[in-house]
Each structure stands twice: as C-alpha cells, then as structure tokens.
Amino acid sequence: MDIEEDIRSLQLDSAEENNGVANPEEEKPDEVENEDKMEEDPKEVRTVSQPVNPEPKVKHKEVSAPQDVEVEAEKGITKRHLNVVFIGHVDAGKSTTGGQILFLSGQVDDRTIQKYEKEAKDKSRESWYMAYIMDTNEEERVKGKTVEVGRAHFETETTRFTILDAPGHKSYVPNMISGASQADIGVLVISARKGEFETGYEKGGQTREHVMLAKTLGVSKLLIVVNKMDDHTVNWSKERYDEIESKMIPFLKSSGYNVKKDVQFLPISGLIGANMKTRIDKSICPWWNGPCLFEALDAIEIPSRDPKGPFRMPILDKFKDMGTVVMGKVESGSVGEGDSLLVMPNKAQVKVVAVYCDDDKVRCAGPGENLRVRLAGIEEEDILSGFVLSSVAKPIAAVTEFIAQLQILELLDNAIFTAGYKAVLHIHSVVEECEIVELIQQIDPKTKKPMKKKVLFVKNGAVVVCRVQVNNLICIEKFSDFPQLGRFTLRTEGKTVAVGKVTDLCAA
CATH class of the missing domain: 3.40.50.300 (P-loop containing nucleotide triphosphate hydrolases)
Known part of the structure; x- marks a missing residue:
C-alpha cells in the first residue's frame, strides 16, 4: 500500500485520468458542502442488506422501452x-x-x-x-x-x-x-x-x-x-x-x-x-x-480501455425475458455469444446466450459499453444488483473486509470518526451497510507520510487508513488494479461523509 501516494487520488483519479490535480496542501475540505439535513428520507429497499441509515432505493429507467x-x-x-x-x-x-x-x-x-x-x-x-x-x-x-x-x-x-x-x-x-x-x-x-x-x-x-x-x-x-x-x-x-x-x-x-x-x-x-x-x-x-x-x-478525449483485460461488468439490474437478462456497463474486457462467465460472489457459472448494445443484438462488445446480456444457467431471483459478471480465468474477488484510504469530508454534527463508526457504502453498483472496525494509521496532509502516533479517532478533513467490514460478500477490486471498482463513498443519514479508495483486500 503506497501511503506516499498523492492524497488527491482520494478524489479518485486513476493514473491515466490524473492530469494534474490541485496541490493537496491547498485542499480545503470544508469547502465541500453537503446537505444540512435530509428531507423526509424515503425508506430504501436494500440492494444487498438493510443498512442502519437507509437511503432511497436506487432506480434506473429506460427512456425508450428496451427492444430485442x-x-x-x-x-x-x-x-x-x-x-x-x-x-x-x-x-x-x-x-x-x-x-x-x-x-x-x-x-x-x-x-x-x-x-x-x-x-x-x-x-x-x-x-x-x-x-x-x-x-x-x-x-x-x-x-x-x-x-x-x-x-x-x-x-x-x-x-x-x-x-x-x-x-x-x-x-x-x-x-x-x-x-x-x-x-x-x-x-x-x-x-x-x-x-x-x-x-x-x-x-x-x-x-x-x-x-x-x-x-x-x-x-x-x-x-x-x-x-x-x-x-x-x-x-x-x-x-x-x-x-x-x-x-x-x-x-x-x-x-x-x-x-x-x-x-x-x-x-x-x-x-x-x-x-x-x-x-x-x-x-x-x-x-x-x-x-x-x-x-x-x-x-472530449478519455483514457483508452483494455478490451483484452479480465471481464468485469457490475450488474445494475436484471429481468426475465426468454431467460435471465442482466444490465450493466462493461468496465474491463470483452464479451460475446457463447462465452462462459461467472456471476460473483455466488460463483455461479453461466453461458452468454445473447448480447444487446442499445437496441441491437451484437456478436461481441468491449469496455465502456452499456449492455443487456442474456444468460443461461442462472435464475433471475439468484442475482442481486451489485453482483458482478466476471471472467472464469480471473474472477473478481469477493470479500467482507478490506483496507481503505479515506478522506473525511464532513461528519454529522461534527462527530468523531473512530472504530465502530457505521455508514452506507456505495461502490460501483453495490450499496451495503459497513462498519469501520480499525483505524490503522493517520496520514499527515502536508508531508503525505503516516503519523507515528497511534490513531484512535479523527475529525473532519483527516486522511486515514482503516479496515472496513460489511455484512455480506461484496465484489470489489484494489483501486490500483481497477479504479472503477475500487473507489467508493460513505454516506450516513443522507449525507456524504467520506470518500475513499480500496488499497488492499482481506481474505473472505
């Protein structure tokens, strides 16, 4: 874990994306404003498990009805x-x-x-x-x-x-x-x-x-x-x-x-x-x-993507249509008819029956594409939003604990951030309750080096390395390997309190 890395990467540019961000010494965390109070926060139907501080259900809609x-x-x-x-x-x-x-x-x-x-x-x-x-x-x-x-x-x-x-x-x-x-x-x-x-x-x-x-x-x-x-x-x-x-x-x-x-x-x-x-x-x-x-x-120019990398497609939604169909954006690799893939974290092996890009059926599609993929070998009720369609040769990791580098933005009522802190984790299409189980070290924002003294709690604006635990298996990657699947936010009571990146995975 590179604790010397620019703190600005907490605002989560990948190496390709980071074209010269502001000096971390000039950072003003208190400038990042959030809601003062949630307005009658609707109860959320949980994607993976029910959080302590529920948030509204994440919904998606097609402006024009999907057509095969x-x-x-x-x-x-x-x-x-x-x-x-x-x-x-x-x-x-x-x-x-x-x-x-x-x-x-x-x-x-x-x-x-x-x-x-x-x-x-x-x-x-x-x-x-x-x-x-x-x-x-x-x-x-x-x-x-x-x-x-x-x-x-x-x-x-x-x-x-x-x-x-x-x-x-x-x-x-x-x-x-x-x-x-x-x-x-x-x-x-x-x-x-x-x-x-x-x-x-x-x-x-x-x-x-x-x-x-x-x-x-x-x-x-x-x-x-x-x-x-x-x-x-x-x-x-x-x-x-x-x-x-x-x-x-x-x-x-x-x-x-x-x-x-x-x-x-x-x-x-x-x-x-x-x-x-x-x-x-x-x-x-x-x-x-x-x-x-x-x-x-x-x-607009964006960084090139790797069509030959291990396949990764976080699942946003699923439905039945002559079989089980999943929707999502391809973050890495390519997919085509006849491919064998895994649905993670339940390790279900599936076969790709058809691939749809926009409204057209295509032979194959690469990274960056929003797809509907018809699968054989799994039922629609066995898939949840937040699952990941993954290559068999190099499947995505499924964990309940990981190490992360966090930047605290603004805690509710100027609270302190310590072991036992609970929040709702948003990472790619996963929405999951999490708990901070250990603060490992605090990083000095000026020198970008770890502080020697043991850290028990931190306040607004701090940068801290910590261990995060979730109740259910989630599919994530280290930020250094797959930035799209390793950057996340922590929210509580309708307010974003921290942003971070996954620096290491703990064995499930």
Missing part, C-alpha cells in the same frame, strides 16, 4: 462510445437539456413533442415539455423532479452517446451516485437565472455535492453548461456567465479537477436548443466564440 431487435450488427461497433451523466442542482434544466439533445439528434419526432407540449400545458407547466422526454413516469412529470436515472442514446458523426439523466434533488443522491458510477464524462448543468445559481451553489445546494461525487466516482472530464441564458433575468449576459465561471473555478480546483485540462464551460439554452447542435448566432450572443454542446462532446 433480432438483427445482428454484422459490421460490429465502429464508433467510439461514451457514457455522459447529466448532474446538477434540482431545476437546473438537466432533463430538459437531455430531452432537447434527443430531439435535435432525431431520436424524438415532432408529433411526440406536440403531445408532450399539450400534456405539459394541461398541467400548467408549459416549460416542462422537453423534460418529459427524459422523465417518463407520472410522479416525475407531476412534481417536475427526476427520481430515477433516465437512460437514452444518441449519435454524432464520430461518437455514440448514452445519456444518464441523474436526479438533482438531495433525497435522491444515491440514484445520482448510481448514474455517475456508470459515466465516462459529466455534464454539470447550472442555471444562470438570477437566484437559481446561488441556491444550487450555496451550502446545502446540490451543485457542490454533485461535483465532489462525480470526481470521487471517476468522472474525470466535466462540461459545465450554463443553462437558461435566454431567461429574462440574464438575456445572454456575458457578465452573468463570467460571474458563474469565476465562482465555480476555485471550487472545481478544490474538488480535484484540473480546470485547464479537464473542464470546459459553455453557455446554452436547453429549452430552445440554443448553442447545442449548432453554434449560437452572433446576433444573439456576440461574445461567445467557443463550440456548441455537440462539438464539445465530440472533442
């Missing part, structure tokens, strides 16, 4: 694929922007848009009609709040994109974590409307927590779209845009982002589609000389 299109992609997958998570404070315009993208890219026709316009008008919510494309259930449409992680697809000339529309409300942060854990890049949507940016950015607003969680969950690149620039309180004002950018940059740096390399700002209007598919007209916004949203998405 029995036409194989003979030419294979040629375009690169990126998963884009839309994050930000509630009402910033994430669903509206996502819906507009689908409309502009031809995924939604005019007749459907007219139907949504009428439906929104009947609810006296005329400006919500674009959000209805992403918010598909009635609860979301009535309240105007995304609850589940919406999933949709669109293409540009060079790239296939999967949109993950994460909820912004603080009651559904676990769902946002689920969406961000599947993403390669993030689009942080910020409202330029007077008062709305301030509400999202101040203490208790979700803009700050979403940025911090995105970095923790491995979203290495951020596009920050300043939305609602057409609002009458803004009128495409350069002063308002510059004000938002100047306030966001210091916080982005403190969260571990290299602003020059990994972050890009641009103004848009999600409702009317301005500066999205084509660059905005100079008569409307004479000061903007940068790209439009589609161009910026196309230009």
Whole structure:
C-alpha cells in the first residue's frame, strides 16, 4: 500500500485520468458542502442488506422501452462510445437539456413533442415539455423532479452517446451516485437565472455535492453548461456567465479537477436548443466564440480501455425475458455469444446466450459499453444488483473486509470518526451497510507520510487508513488494479461523509 501516494487520488483519479490535480496542501475540505439535513428520507429497499441509515432505493429507467431487435450488427461497433451523466442542482434544466439533445439528434419526432407540449400545458407547466422526454413516469412529470436515472442514446458523426439523466434533488443522491458510477464524462448543468445559481451553489445546494461525487466516482472530464441564458433575468449576459465561471473555478480546483485540462464551460439554452447542435448566432450572443454542446462532446478525449483485460461488468439490474437478462456497463474486457462467465460472489457459472448494445443484438462488445446480456444457467431471483459478471480465468474477488484510504469530508454534527463508526457504502453498483472496525494509521496532509502516533479517532478533513467490514460478500477490486471498482463513498443519514479508495483486500 503506497501511503506516499498523492492524497488527491482520494478524489479518485486513476493514473491515466490524473492530469494534474490541485496541490493537496491547498485542499480545503470544508469547502465541500453537503446537505444540512435530509428531507423526509424515503425508506430504501436494500440492494444487498438493510443498512442502519437507509437511503432511497436506487432506480434506473429506460427512456425508450428496451427492444430485442433480432438483427445482428454484422459490421460490429465502429464508433467510439461514451457514457455522459447529466448532474446538477434540482431545476437546473438537466432533463430538459437531455430531452432537447434527443430531439435535435432525431431520436424524438415532432408529433411526440406536440403531445408532450399539450400534456405539459394541461398541467400548467408549459416549460416542462422537453423534460418529459427524459422523465417518463407520472410522479416525475407531476412534481417536475427526476427520481430515477433516465437512460437514452444518441449519435454524432464520430461518437455514440448514452445519456444518464441523474436526479438533482438531495433525497435522491444515491440514484445520482448510481448514474455517475456508470459515466465516462459529466455534464454539470447550472442555471444562470438570477437566484437559481446561488441556491444550487450555496451550502446545502446540490451543485457542490454533485461535483465532489462525480470526481470521487471517476468522472474525470466535466462540461459545465450554463443553462437558461435566454431567461429574462440574464438575456445572454456575458457578465452573468463570467460571474458563474469565476465562482465555480476555485471550487472545481478544490474538488480535484484540473480546470485547464479537464473542464470546459459553455453557455446554452436547453429549452430552445440554443448553442447545442449548432453554434449560437452572433446576433444573439456576440461574445461567445467557443463550440456548441455537440462539438464539445465530440472533442472530449478519455483514457483508452483494455478490451483484452479480465471481464468485469457490475450488474445494475436484471429481468426475465426468454431467460435471465442482466444490465450493466462493461468496465474491463470483452464479451460475446457463447462465452462462459461467472456471476460473483455466488460463483455461479453461466453461458452468454445473447448480447444487446442499445437496441441491437451484437456478436461481441468491449469496455465502456452499456449492455443487456442474456444468460443461461442462472435464475433471475439468484442475482442481486451489485453482483458482478466476471471472467472464469480471473474472477473478481469477493470479500467482507478490506483496507481503505479515506478522506473525511464532513461528519454529522461534527462527530468523531473512530472504530465502530457505521455508514452506507456505495461502490460501483453495490450499496451495503459497513462498519469501520480499525483505524490503522493517520496520514499527515502536508508531508503525505503516516503519523507515528497511534490513531484512535479523527475529525473532519483527516486522511486515514482503516479496515472496513460489511455484512455480506461484496465484489470489489484494489483501486490500483481497477479504479472503477475500487473507489467508493460513505454516506450516513443522507449525507456524504467520506470518500475513499480500496488499497488492499482481506481474505473472505
């Protein structure tokens, strides 16, 4: 375990992703703000076991119903694929922007848009009609709040994109974590409307927590779209845009982002589609000389993935459809029809019957793809979200204890962090109750070296190496081997209290 490693890696860049984060000495943990208090936290149906501090159930939804299109992609997958998570404070315009993208890219026709316009008008919510494309259930449409992680697809000339529309409300942060854990890049949507940016950015607003969680969950690149620039309180004002950018940059740096390399700002209007598919007209916004949203998405570069590595696909969901079908994002390796795999941690050997990418049946698929895989040899009720589809030759480890390096962000009521501390662990698609059973050593944030004195407890801002225990077997990897499966967050009572990385595994 390399305790000399840059503490900034706790905000969890892999070696490939870390393109120059801020100096840990400049770190300001107290700048990372979280919710003051959970608003009537809904009871969660546990993914693996019931936690002491339950969180809302993590949900996923397909914007268009999954279809088994029995036409194989003979030419294979040629375009690169990126998963884009839309994050930000509630009402910033994430669903509206996502819906507009689908409309502009031809995924939604005019007749459907007219139907949504009428439906929104009947609810006296005329400006919500674009959000209805992403918010598909009635609860979301009535309240105007995304609850589940919406999933949709669109293409540009060079790239296939999967949109993950994460909820912004603080009651559904676990769902946002689920969406961000599947993403390669993030689009942080910020409202330029007077008062709305301030509400999202101040203490208790979700803009700050979403940025911090995105970095923790491995979203290495951020596009920050300043939305609602057409609002009458803004009128495409350069002063308002510059004000938002100047306030966001210091916080982005403190969260571990290299602003020059990994972050890009641009103004848009999600409702009317301005500066999205084509660059905005100079008569409307004479000061903007940068790209439009589609161009910026196309230009983003991400680290290459290893299609020949051991196969790893955390399972997000499962259902019955002429057999058992599992859904998830491939984090490593490739999969094809006829392959023999293991479902971990129950070590069930299965055979791949069919592989579906988007709505198409394909012969094989590699890392980064969101797939539906039909399996033979296992029943749907024997699979839980958080299980991992894994190669037989090199299966993923299943453990109940591991060693981790943690950065404490903000404990509830300024509590102390010590052996016996309990929280809810979020790691890839696993949501599990955990307990800190031992504090091994504290790390000096200035020298990055372990302190000699024995550590009994730590407070906000501390970096500590500890042993973590869970009740049930979970599938994880060391961060140094698989960053996507070795980075995690700890939450309690609806608040993110720590972020960390797995440094070693204990034998089960």
